Amino acid sequence: MKWEYLVVETTLDSAALGELGAEGWELVAVVSPAHFVLHYFFKRQLRA
Template sequence: MKWEYLVVETALDSVALRELGAEGWELVTVVSPAHFVLHYFFKREARA
């Protein structure tokens, strides 16, 4: 199985998270490298 990844470096609300989920993206983790900064890491099965 192969995966593709997406990193989002802007704040996401519940609507944006639902839209990404509908596209098959699974939230793996959220990292805060600086104060008030969030990076969201997503994965989904690669589409051939």
């Protein structure tokens, strides 16, 4: 199985998270490298 990855470096609300989920993205981690900064890491199966 092969994966593709997406990193989002802006704050996401529940609607944006829902849209990404509808596109097949799975949230795998949220990291805060600095105060008030969030990075979201997503993966989904690579489409042929």
